[in-house]
Amino acid sequence: MVISTRARPPRKEGVVYTHITTRDYLNTLFFYRKIALMVFVWTVVIGLVIGLLQKPAYRAEARLLTLQAGYYNQSSVNDGTPAQPLEGQLVSIEAQILNSSELHRAVLKTLLGPNASRKQINEQLRVFEKHFRLEQDDLASTISLFYTDTDPKRAAEMLSRILTEYFDERAVIFTSGRVSSLAERRDVIRAELDKLNANMVAFQTKYGIVSxxxxxxxxxxxxxxxxxxxxxxxxxxxxxxxxxxxxxxxxxxVPATILLFSDNGEAARALDTMQLSQLQLEARRADLASRYMKSSPFVKQIDRQIKALRVSISQQKEKLVGVERYGHNAxxxxxxxxxxxxxxxxxxxxxxxxxxxxxxxxxxxxxxxxxxxxxxxxxxxxxxxxxxxxLRSLSRQVEVASIDRIQADSASSTNVRVIQAPFPPAQPSNPLSMFIAASIVAGIVLPAVTILVLASLRETFLSPEQVERVMSLPVLSAPVMPAKKDMRRWFGGGKAAGDGTLLPASYPQRILYGRTITAIDTSSDAPTKLVMMISFHDHEGLLEIVQGLAAELEPRSSRSILVLDMASTPDNPLYGTPNDKGELPWQFGSGENRSDAPPPEESVQKLLEFLPVAGHDIIVARPREGTLTLTPHETTALFDSLRAQHDYVVVHAPPVSSSFAGVANTRLADATILVVRAERTRKPVVLGLKEQIQEAGGWIVGVILTHRKSYIPAFIYRFL
Known part of the structure; x- marks a missing residue:
């Protein structure tokens, strides 16, 4: 049997599972539930502490209404209908004055007195601007002033001082020196106009310009x-x-002398007579040619006559002479x-x-x-x-500015009206309920962000769906571990696993290993199947998986199941030591009676030690030297010999972290199964192991996920 040329199903490359279900999100959420709960509790506690330590703050409020006034127009042109201000323009002008640092300094000077230093004023200015806030409404043309303080009376008093200084300062800003400045500017324009009129008269006189x-x-x-x-x-x-x-x-x-007369009539008549004779001879020849052959004497004679006549005509033309007379050209x-x-x-x-x-x-x-x-x-x-x-505009502005100055001298007649006077507030602006609500909202947001960050940094698997999406391989078995230590162990054994982990017994074997055995049976067309079981570390539960798989393969084979233990060492036999009968203990259920199998070849017995399993038709083969180091040809011959004796050969490969022998021999196996431990095995490690097996020529039929837990509570999981 040539193993390297056996038929295999076509490999599906590039298959990526991208569908993420609600179960995946819930698995991640309940996996980090302790961290999320801790973040939530600490956030709420910190918010409550801040709310209890924070002093109550009272916010006084005042509101102003801004109306249109003439002194907003500070330009030098004011002819015709005044332009309408833009939306919010008047409010912005008044807000700039109210929010100016000079106005705030003037308020603080009235509080601190004239002897206050510049440093004291600057320090109090920072405190004042921290508690003072201004809001403007462009549509309603209103300005709202707020001042926050722990004393409600002091908050209202500060707003009153601000309004008092504001009305005094804006009167100075809009009317100070405006009338005299406009009048002075008007006189300058009038003098320039008189000078220009005199220059125009002199210019028209100089150039004589009338129209x-x-x-x-x-x-x-x-x-x-x-x-x-x-x-x-x-x-x-x-x-x-x-x-x-x-x-x-x-x-x-045009010549001065031209030809007047020219006559050659007699010679022309003689020439015409000769040409007429030639025509008669040619007509006669045509008549003779129609009756006689060309070689006839009659035809030849007439041809000689025509030829002689043509010569005479040519000579006559040369001798043709006329009479000419010349005269003056008019x-x-x-x-x-x-x-x-x-x-x-x-x-x-x-x-x-x-x-x-x-x-x-x-x-x-x-x-x-x-x-x-x-x-x-x-x-x-x-x-x-x-x-x-x-000149006209300035004259009008002088009149308007005079009226505005008279109006701005009195605060009661200004265009900015106080529609809400400052009053000491009764309720604080920072109640404890606000801090409680904020801490609850932060307690919901921060755990969500924490879970998102932890999930993006996590490199281990939680569910079979994650394994299939990352590795593009089917998960053949992924039993859920029980939540209590006193439950029966995985695969119906009732004993602890190799690393002390309890395994569930509620799952029937056909459910745990049904897909695994189907994948093994369909992996190739070979009559016997050699399965390579590989894991990266020795704590990923590969021992329990091999024992459970071998126990499930018993009823499916007429011959004993062979487990080739390549991972044991003399100091650490994974499958235990034989008892007095030379049999190994088996922690998974009761099996069948052992079948009568022929002894292996002598060459194989020199390499391997064959030990039967108590109560099962399973044989465990161990290397006699503790390690199995063979050439590729010897390994192929060994696997062929084992195939000839057993229907199923399950190879327990050593961990890849300590030996590469399992990966190197995957090309000789009908099927290779990766064992991944949930919450433990890292994704880059498994992906690297998958690439190594495929580069070595191995055929990976699927993944077994061990030590998987159920994170979603039962009352939620029943709806999924």
Whole structure:
């Protein structure tokens, strides 16, 4: 049997379980319930202590209403309808005054007296601004003032002092020196306006300006007329130049003497007679050619006659002579006259063009001078309009400022009205119930944050769903441990596990190992199955898992179950020492009678010590030397020999933390099962072990999760 080439189900790579259920959240919550409860209790206790130690604080309140007033407009332009202020603009102006440090210093000076030092004022200012608070409502145009103190009367008194200093200071801010400043500014503008009027009169006299718009219009019209005449002259000049060039081109081919008479009639008549004879001969030849062959004497004779006649015609053409008579060409004189007229026109148009250009330059210079004078005059007029408007606006502001000064001198007539006067409060602003509620809210939030942080830092497993999501492998068995120590142990044994942990007996074996055995049976097509059981540490419950699996495999096999113990040492035999009968004790239930199995081969007996199990059809094989160190070929031969004797061979591999032999031999096994301990085995360790087994060629069929607990109470779990 060749183990390395046996058929296996296709491996599913990249399968990731991402679904997180409500059970996962509840597992995490109840796993950290002690820490969460401790954080909740301490948070509530600290909140209560702070609430009991905190002194009661009373908060006095005053409210102001802001109305529109003329002295908000501090600009120098106030013509026509006054602009409406933006939403909240008036409230913001008054809030800046109320919240200014200078106003607060003035209040403190009235309390501390004139002999207070700067350091004392600064210290009291920090305390004052810590207890003082201002809120503004832009829609309602109201300002709310709050002052907190342990003495309610003192809180109301401080707000009263603030309002008193506020009305005095804002009157100074809005009206101090405004009337005299506006009047002085008005006089300066009036002097500048008088000076500008005198300059405009002198400027118009200097440039002779009567109506600048009419003068510019006349200059523009004159310039347009000259430009039009110039364009017309340029067009005529271009036309005459083109005419002259055309006449010069035509005059080159006009001779002064031309042929008057030419006669060659007699020679032409003789030539026509010979050509007529040639046509007659060609017609006769065509008639003979239709009746005789080309080689006939008649046809050849007529061809010779036609050829001789053609030679005579050619000679006659060369000797053709006519009579010619020459005389003076009258058209030549007409062309010369036309050239003289066009040349004189061109010279006149060139002289007119020069004169028009001079006139156009003069008109343009005059127009530019008028435009410059108009711009300067327009600037003067604009400045005069601005100064006039400024003078009018300042005059109006002087009148308004005088009225505002009279109004602001009295606090009862100001636009800011006190709609809620400060009054000593009766109830504190920091009652104990507020601290209790805040501590309860913090006691709920802080444990949640603590659980979130701890869950993100935790690297161990709590449930089978977490194992499947992280490792992308199915969990074959994950029994829940009992909550009490006196319950029967895992897998129906009634004895403690190898590490003293109690195991549940309420689970039937078929439920605990049903999926595990199914995964083993379907792992390959081999008639016998060799299962490699691997864990990273020796405290993850692998011993109990192997014993329970072997006990469950008994009724499924006609031959004994072999457990190959590769993890025991002479000093620490994991499966115990044999009794007087040479049998090993087994902590899981009662099994079947031992079947009659043939003895193993002699070579195998030299390597392994075979010990039967009391009350079970199970054999435990241990290395005689304490360790099993073989070459790959020897290991393959050993596994083949064991397969031949048993239907199921369960290999208890040594922990990976101390030996790599189990991982190296996973390629020879039909199925490899990882054993992971809940709350103990770290995720990076298991993922690294999985990668090592897959790189070694092993086939991992699933994971067994041991020492799992039920964190969710039964009255909650029944609804899941």
């Amino acid at each position: 600048i718009d009419d003068q510019i219009a006349h200059a523009v019209a004159l310039q347009g007329l000259i430009r039009q005449r110039k364009l017309e002259n340029n067009g005529a000049l271009a036309q005459d130049r083109s005419t002259l060039a055309s006449l010069l081109t035509s005059a080159k081919d 058209y030549y004189d007409t062309v010369q006259d036309r050239l003289s007229v066009v040349s004189s026109n061109i010279k006149g148009e060139i002289a007119r063009q020069k004169e028009l250009e001079d006139q156009l330059k003069t008109a343009s210079a005059s127009l530019q001078a008028l435009i410059g004078a108009a711009n300067e005059l327009s600037q003067m007029q604009t400045d005069r309009n601005i100064l006039t408007e400024s």
